[in-house]
Amino acid sequence: MSKRIAIIGGGYLGAELAKSLDDTADITLIEPRSHFVHTPSMIRALVDPTLIDRSLIPYDKLLKNGQVISARATGIDEVVVSLDNGTRVEADYIVVATGSSNATPFKPVGNDIEGLRQANRQIHDQLMAARSIGIVGAGAVGTELAGEIAHAMHDKKITLISDTDRLFPTMPDKLGNELAKKLRDAGVTLHLGNRAENLQSMTKPYAGSLKLSDGSEHEFDLILPVLGSRASSELLENLPGAAKSTANRIKVDDWLRPSSLSNVFAAGDVADAGDGMTIVAISRQLPWLSAMLKGLVAGKELGHTKRYKPWGPKAPILVPLGPKRGNSFMSLFTAGDFLTRKMKGEGLFITKYNKLLNRS
Ligand SMILES: Cc1cc2nc3c(=O)[nH]c(=O)nc-3n(C[C@H](O)[C@H](O)[C@H](O)COP(=O)(O)OP(=O)(O)OC[C@H]3O[C@@H](n4cnc5c(N)ncnc54)[C@H](O)[C@@H]3O)c2cc1C
Known part of the structure; x- marks a missing residue:
């Protein structure tokens, strides 16, 4: 049976990670918004509102094999994600990518x-x-x-x-x-x-x-x-061993783990891996995370994977x-x-x- 990966949050990290693993594992992306929000064009959209339509992009065609569940995650443990619709998603690996909030009108409030x-x-x-x-x-x-x-x-x-x-x-x-x-x-x-x-x-x-x-x-x-930005870290802050850093982010170790749960990972704005809260940071975390998860699915041990190294001052x-x-x-x-x-x-x-x- 193929491994199940639950990804919580379909922003820059979650959406692209889900797509990159769609042929490798049984992917469930949990995302309460109907549309992906492309932030770089939300700034110009204030002077040119015609950009809005192509900056808010529906999720319905993202995955070919996996599923996108329209719900908010309310809790996680090592193998289960609980959702606000009362259901549960079981998984072998969980990636938390709940991102961050920002000022109006650059990111939605909640799912709105x-x-x-x-x-x-x-x-x-x-x-x-x-x-x-x-x-x-x-x-x-x-x-x-x-x-x-x-x-x-x-x-x-x-x-x-x-x-x-x-x-x-x-x-x-x-x-x-x-x-x-x-x-x-x-x-x-x-x-x-x-x-x-x-x-x-x-x-x-x-x-x-x-x-x-x-x-x-x-x-x-x-x-x-x-x-x-202010990180949306509610799901992570009470996990065993989780520690907050600046802007509400949660520190992660060299394998992007935010707690002592060995199969729960976090990346993007919510996770402080030593990178900024940017898509540029995600462009470095994504290939590492995707390759690491492919390795785990193929039976490799995490300790045999190279550690993640952030951009540092050269981002x-x-x-x-x-x-x-x-x-x-x-x-x-x-x-x-x-x-x-x-x-x-x-x-x-x-x-x-x-x-x-x-x-x-
Ligand atoms: C106006 C603006 C412009 C920007 N421009 C740039 C730029 O040009 N270049 C750059 O590098 N960076 C830019 N950034 C920063 C960039 O937007 C963030 O770094 C990026 O959005 C982070 O991606 P993410 O996947 O971590 O989180 P997000 O994009 O915030 O996505 C998180 C997702 O998780 C979902 N979510 C939250 N909580 C839950 C939950 N409990 N259950 C399920 N889903 C949940 C949310 O609905 C959301 O879809 C900009 C930011 C802003 C505000």
């Missing part, structure tokens, strides 16, 4: 795909009507958002606020400096090293005033908080500022407009992920 569509339309309308826009948080999402709005809507007064002294402080200086220069050239005001003291919401856009740590106050027609990052400009760190060098546009800015990987889900 229709709510995400509506939030995209509503905030797009608010953006169109707004003259002054404050973006709080200058990670990749905040920086890209400032660049997308500046590119598509020339009449807006955009302010990007970050408590770090420069953009992308953990990366080589050139990346942050060039992005900051391009944003300023496009008319964006940067308040760096400055914390917003009185944010009314950490996750939802609103109109109001912001008091910054330098004492200044600023009125905005629209404030967009983009303060980073690449691609930061478009709209479809034409941007900068990227490519592990060995910093790339400018041309490469950033070709690799990500033009197409935002929308075609790649529609193909992954077997959509034209």
Whole structure:
């Protein structure tokens, strides 16, 4: 009988892992959302809502042999996943890939795909009507958002606020400096090293005033908080030996195990394997995890598999500022407009992920 693998969460990690193992084992993907959410294009979708349809991709064609169960996992032990519909899925191996939540309108709240569509339309309308826009948080999402709005809507007064002294402080200086220069050239005001003291919401856009740590106050027609991802780790946090790290993530060992249960694995945003909370990190974890599970299915012992090694400080990052400009760190060098546009800015990987889900 072929081995049963239950994968909990069909985001970047879970969906691609399920597909890569579909011919190898008996796969059950447990995912409560009707659609895969392609986050890189959700930023541009705020200025161009026509992108929404191809950024929310139905799961119905993902697997040929295995099944996708539309339910939320509520508990796991070594061999069983309990679901919110009262049923149980038995498995030889369990992979938890429950990912993370983020601000509206970039990821759905729970399973609410229709709510995400509506939030995209509503905030797009608010953006169109707004003259002054404050973006709080200058990670990749905040920086890209400032660049997308500046590119598509020339009449807006955009302010990007970050408590770090420069953009992308953990990366080589050139990346942050060039992005900051391009944003300023496009008319964006940067308040760096400055914390917003009185944010009314950490996750939802609103109109109001912001008091910054330098004492200044600023009125905005629209404030967009983009303060980073928070892991959805409820299923893992009470497993024996599980330990939390930053952003609610759960630490995993060198074989991506979050607890003392030897056949339960975790990867992607929920798992702290030493990588960032990015698709780039997943692009490294996926082939390792897929090969490791294929080995286990074929009878290999886990101890004979090479340990997973995270990217470390050389993890690449691609930061478009709209479809034409941007900068990227490519592990060995910093790339400018041309490469950033070709690799990500033009197409935002929308075609790649529609193909992954077997959509034209
Ligand atoms: C706006 C935005 C843009 C981004 N752009 C980029 C980019 O350009 N490049 C990059 O590298 N990274 C980017 N990221 C980060 C990237 O989106 C995340 O790293 C990625 O989504 C993580 O994938 P994942 O599979 O771990 O989790 P997720 O994509 O969060 O998927 C988790 C899945 O698990 C499901 N789930 C949760 N709980 C349960 C449960 N109890 N039972 C069953 N299913 C459950 C959810 O419904 C969800 O479908 C971006 C993030 C945002 C917010």
